[in-house]
Amino acid sequence: xxxxxxxxxxxxxxxxxxxxxxxxxxxxxxxxxxxxxxxxxxxxxxxxxxxxxxxxxxxxxxxxxxxxxxxxxxxxxxxxxxxxxxxxxxxxxxxxxxxxxxxxxxxxxxxxxxxx
Numbered sequence: 001x002x003x004x005x006x007x008x009x010x011x012x013x014x015x016x017x018x019x020x021x022x023x024x025x026x027x028x029x030x031x032x033x034x035x036x037x038x039x040x041x042x043x044x045x046x047x048x049x050x051x052x053x054x055x056x057x058x059x060x061x062x063x064x065x066x067x068x069x070x071x072x073x074x075x076x077x078x079x080x081x082x083x084x085x086x087x088x089x090x091x092x093x094x095x096x097x098x099x100x101x102x103x104x105x106x107x108x109x110x111x112x113x114x115x116x
Contacts, residue, residue, distance in 0.1 A: 006057055007053060007054040007056075007057035007058065010053060010057065010114075011110060012053055012069070012072075012107065012110035012111055012113070012114055013050050013053045013054060013057075015103070015106055015107045015110055016049040016050035016053060016072065016076075016107050016110075016111075017050045018103070019046060019049065019050075019079075019100070019103050019104055019107050020043075020046040020047050020049065020050055022100055022103060023042055023043060023046035023079065023083075023100065024043060024046070026092060026096055026100060027039045027042050027043060027086075029091070030086070030091045031091070034091070038082060038085065038086060038089075038091070041082055042079065042082045042083070042086065045075050045076075045078040045079040045082060046075075046079050048071075048072070048075035048078075049072045049075050049076050049079070049107065049111075050072075052068045052069075052071045052072040052075065053065075053068060053069065053072050053111075053114075055068050056068025056069060056071075056072075065114060066114065066115050066116075069111050069114035069115045070111075070115050072111050073108060073111045073112070073115065076104055076107060076108055076111065079104060080101060080104050083097055083100055083101060083104070084097070084101075
């Protein structure tokens with residue numbers, strides 16, 4: 001496939017992929033009771049960010065990429081909200097939450113650039 005891997009060249013995708021991996025790592029420590037709750041929601045939102053970028057690239061047009069970058073931003077905001085809830089519930093400490101949110105902010109800036 002000619003398009004296979006082209007999304008991997010996007011810095012926004014690379015950073016979003018790293019963010020998703022970090023979310024998987026930090027959520028692995030959540031209580032077992034949250035496995036189908038907040039853990040699942042966090043992971044789905046995190047995976048949605050790079051996945052939508054890949055889909056936007058795969059659509060093969062600038063307008064499609066911009067539209068999917070906006071969808072990724074929505075998933076990113078959902079993820080940030082869920083991270084704050086995890087901190088409120090005591091599943092994440094403040095330092096770890098801030099580190100993940102800082103990475104999310106970087107991804108958000110990259111997505112904003114793609115959306116324009």
